[in-house]
Amino acid sequence: MQQCPYCHSPHVQLLRRSQQSQPKTHLTFSTCSPMSLATVGMQLSKKFKINPLLGGLIGLVAGGMFLLYIQQQDNLITLHYQCEQCQEHFDIQHAESI
Template sequence: MMQQCPFCHSSDIHLLEPSQALSANVLTSSMISPATMAALGASVSKSLNVPPIIGAIAGAVIGGVFMFVLDEPESPKVSHSIPIYRCNHCQMQIDPTIRTIQ
């Protein structure tokens, strides 16, 4: 078990469940979804005096490319997974297998 956060040196850390450790990936993928990028493209194209449909199509294509590139295949569930910790002070996720420079 980890005793101290390597970033802020706080001892207020806790072990995350596997589903909690993956929540950042879900948030990032929903922010770069084709629908979000289409809305952003339409908004930007309006401010540039370009028809919004062109910006929406461009944004949807860019969002689709991001989703394709960032999409990770689901890995099989491993019963002996590496524990991930979170510091309650600086909110950083800590992988104990990675060494930090001190």
């Protein structure tokens, strides 16, 4: 149950629900695979004279976490409410479950 952030009344009404459009930069990051990021990690570790397996593992984990974050950002929805008591409008954003 939502509460008005202005007067803290529990009497709020959902006006509409909207989903944010995906920026173009998110599309380019989303097309990267975790394996390609692991390869980049291996190549960077060779430059810094670190074990390539360690670099690949770090690239895989860091890249996977980054891709999960980007995917979550792509699914943000905004709920638009109006308080029935003070008549103020407010928005709440949250990630949509896949």
